[in-house]
Amino acid sequence: MGQRIAIVSALEPELAEVLALMPDEHKRTLGGRVFWSGHLYGHDVVATLCGMGKVAAATTATLLIEHFKAEQVIFTGVAGGLAVDLEVGDVVVASGFVQHDMDASPMFPRFELPGRGITQLPADGVLAQVLREASQDAVTWLPKLLDEATLASLGLHRPAVHQGLLVSGDRFVSSQAESHALRAALPEALAVDMESAAVAQVCRDFGVGFGAVRAISDRADNEAHVDFPRFLDQVARHYSARIIRKALNLL
Numbered sequence: 001m002g003q004r005i006a007i008v009s010a011l012e013p014e015l016a017e018v019l020a021l022m023p024d025e026h027k028r029t030l031g032g033r034v035f036w037s038g039h040l041y042g043h044d045v046v047a048t049l050c051g052m053g054k055v056a057a058a059t060t061a062t063l064l065i066e067h068f069k070a071e072q073v074i075f076t077g078v079a080g081g082l083a084v085d086l087e088v089g090d091v092v093v094a095s096g097f098v099q100h101d102m103d104a105s106p107m108f109p110r111f112e113l114p115g116r117g118i119t120q121l122p123a124d125g126v127l128a129q130v131l132r133e134a135s136q137d138a139v140t141w142l143p144k145l146l147d148e149a150t151l152a153s154l155g156l157h158r159p160a161v162h163q164g165l166l167v168s169g170d171r172f173v174s175s176q177a178e179s180h181a182l183r184a185a186l187p188e189a190l191a192v193d194m195e196s197a198a199v200a201q202v203c204r205d206f207g208v209g210f211g212a213v214r215a216i217s218d219r220a221d222n223e224a225h226v227d228f229p230r231f232l233d234q235v236a237r238h239y240s241a242r243i244i245r246k247a248l249n250l251l
């Protein structure tokens with residue numbers, strides 16, 4: 001058996017199919033979160049839902065590492081698209097993470113983690129490669145998993161996989177103006193979520209490898225509050241189930 005792998009999502013629909021496969025007998029509640037421990041596709045796995053936001057994510061990551069002895073962490077879920085060529089249904093595999101609401105200026109440059117001298121936290125290279133391969137597989141499956149009407153109503157065409165910078169902050173980005181401002185401040189950013197960069201910081205502190213994969217649920221614009229729950233409800237679980245299965249088989 002290899003290293004113990006933690007699998008985390010923020011919300012239940014993002015991980016529903018994976019959790020359905022986890023054995024119930026090793027379910028444990030700690031800090032108001034439920035942790036499922038067991039074997040999945042030949043790996044020693046602990047899976048949990050952290051809730052939305054950086055504090056919830058960081059607390060959960062700490063418990064996963066310190067209490068549940070996770071040696072690698074994978075985050076799977078949805079994100080708002082920022083880069084112009086990203087469409088709803090595309091998948092972003094993180095190569096690095098920035099906390100877009102970190103700003104201790106003028107003492108430190110905007111976005112820099114105070115006292116660390118860095119702005120961008122890198123993803124684990126092996127996990128990023130495996131998640132990319134798993135995502136390539138998942139996007140070919142998605143059109144077969146959903147009916148025509150659902151695909152059309154969500155505007156899903158030929159989903160693509162992108163790899164690059166994922167930014168996180170304690171805001172649901174839901175206006176054109178805000179996503180435009182984020183793109184201007186962080187031109188490399190592909191997508192925005194509310195947890196990944198916080199988990200990345202905790203994993204770095206403990207020397208644990210971290211990888212994140214996010215399906216684009218909305219364009220972080222004025223329609224985001226409508227697109228996000230619809231995608232969450234109808235699509236997110238299919239992506240995470242496919243990606244996690246393939247990734248664990250590759251690891």
Ligand code: ADE
Pocket residue numbers: 078079080081171172173174192193194217218219220221224228
């Ligand atoms: N996760 C999914 N969509 C998001 C958005 N628009 N802003 C922040 N996090 C998100």
